[in-house]
Amino acid sequence: MTPCSPALLSLLRPLTPSERCLARLISGVTPIPVPRGKPVSPNDEISTPGPYAGRQRQYRRGRTMITETDKQHLQRCVELAEEALEAGDEPFGSVLVSGDGAVLVEDHNHVAGGDATQHPEFFLARWSAENLTPEERARATVYTSGEHCPMCAAAHGWVGLGRIVYASSSEQLEQWLEAMGAAPPPVRPLPIQAIVPEAEVEGPEPALADRIHGLHRRLHGA
Numbered sequence: 497m498t499p500c501s502p503a504l505l506s507l508l509r510p511l512t513p514s515e516r517c518l519a520r521l522i523s524g525v526t527p528i529p530v531p532r533g534k535p536v537s538p539n540d541e542i543s544t545p546g547p548y549a550g551r552q553r554q555y556r557r558g559r560t561m562i563t564e565t566d567k568q569h570l571q572r573c574v575e576l577a578e579e580a581l582e583a584g585d586e587p588f589g590s591v592l593v594s595g596d597g598a599v600l601v602e603d604h605n606h607v608a609g610g611d612a613t614q615h616p617e618f619f620l621a622r623w624s625a626e627n628l629t630p631e632e633r634a635r636a637t638v639y640t641s642g643e644h645c646p647m648c649a650a651a652h653g654w655v656g657l658g659r660i661v662y663a664s665s666s667e668q669l670e671q672w673l674e675a676m677g678a679a680p681p682p683v684r685p686l687p688i689q690a691i692v693p694e695a696e697v698e699g700p701e702p703a704l705a706d707r708i709h710g711l712h713r714r715l716h717g718a
Contacts, residue, residue: 562661562698569593569639570663570701572602576616577641577711580604587711588642590616592624595635595658600628612682616640617648625655633657641708642669643699644688645681653692660688662699664708672709676718 562570569591576589589604601623606614617640624633637659643666644652652660666685673680688697712718 562701565597566639566661566698567701567703569599569637570641570661570704573639573641573663574704574707574711576602576604577708580606581711581715584608587708587715588616588640590620590638590640592620592657593637593639594632595637600624600636613647615645615648617644618651621648621651621655621657624657630656637661641704642666643685644691646683646686646691649686649688649691649695652688653695659696659698662697663701663704665700668700668705668709669712672712673716676713676716678716678718 572591573589576591577587578589580589581587583604585608586605589602591602592600594600601620603616603619605616617638620638624636628636633656635658638652638657638661640660640662642664643662644660645666666687670680670685688695
């Protein structure tokens with residue numbers, strides 16, 4: 497056997513990432529885009545329909561980097577949800593906090609009057625558009641007792657609000673409603689980042705799960 501020259505041996509070594517990328521470009525093969533964000537666990541992987549039908553897209557349902565300050569604001573969101581339930585409404589509450597840590601505005605659900613769009617997260621988005629600069633909106637944080645529905649997530653993204661921290665997820669709510677035999681919501685729940693891919697999302701907060709679950713059990717008489 498004729499020995500290989502050092503130059504030939506060098507061609508047989510494993511390609512570097514840059515060389516592999518160049519080889520793909522030369523061959524005309526376009527790499528599949530990597531989804532933004534790495535799921536926390538396999539349970540957080542979600543497949544969504546649309547232009548990527550047939551391909552698995554993965555979104556984070558949130559992370560667990562919730563600080564003590566975050567927990568205080570989430571506690572207030574749950575208090576607002578309790579106030580909503582006492583007033584005959586659905587138990588959801590939200591708080592908008594500035595980049596400097598000041599509470600700007602808070603609200604809870606007002607859908608009992610017949611307008612199903614009266615969600616607190618939607619109200620906070622509209623309020624911020626009318627009262628804050630784009631820079632202030634980007635630095636603000638929305639705290640909420642439950643993960644945004646697609647309508648509220650879209651409003652959040654359109655007005656350019658910043659971080660979202662929620663106490664309970666849409667997935668948890670779906671599981672609770674199913675267990676109680678309650679009707680599912682008319683709009684399909686989706687992860688926030690399926691609607692706003694660049695959103696910075698934290699949640700859920702396990703310490704508040706039982707309390708929020710209890711509010712929904714009271715709402716549905718379970």
